[in-house]
Amino acid sequence: MECLVTSGTFELDGGSWAVDNNVWLVGDDHEAVVIDPAHDVQAITTALGGRTLRAILCTHAHNDHINAAPALSAATGAPVHLHPADEVLWKLTHPAFPPGRHLSDGAELTVAGVRLRVIHTPGHAPGAVCLYVAELGTVFTGDTLFNGGPGATGRSYSDFDTLITSIRDRLLTLPGRTAVLPGHGASTLIEAEAKTLDELFAGPR
Incomplete structure (x- = not known):
């Protein structure tokens, strides 16, 4: 990893x-x-x-999360995977190159003997997903959950309440010591972000 x-x-x-983006290799x-695959295919x-x-x-x-995807696919032959609910956003950047x-x-992909399980977590974007790797005690959260709280909303195709529901129902149910590896910034733990969310809702929004 x-x-x-x-x-x-x-x-x-x-x-x-x-922006600075985390590109993860597993x-x-x-x-x-x-x-x-962000920004720099080379x-x-x-x-x-x-x-x-x-x-x-x-x-x-x-x-910023997909702009190098077509070039990386062309260079390696690897298919691009995306949740279909995010195709409306994909087409804003790559109208002539659909994901494959x-x-x-709930789908699972296996590489090097470990399984990545897809968790649909809409809110930051309608087709946002996280990728949970139980064998590594890790979840890759994109822009759904960061060190310090939920991802941004307020722009097109995003919704705050949907995002919070996704985090509470789909991510905070993972083991507390699961490492959260986001699309930007430092890593954190599920248990730390559970406390952050509790503090967020302790007072007025």
């Missing part, structure tokens, strides 16, 4: 913001999957180091 940080811009609703010395292929790329997994389709595979809630 490796993290590559790449830099670029997030663009939506006419705005543009500089695998062994022979094969891997890439989670959220840096990602270098990090792969000749390993076979089995799949490109997108936690959601905001441009659908991620569906």
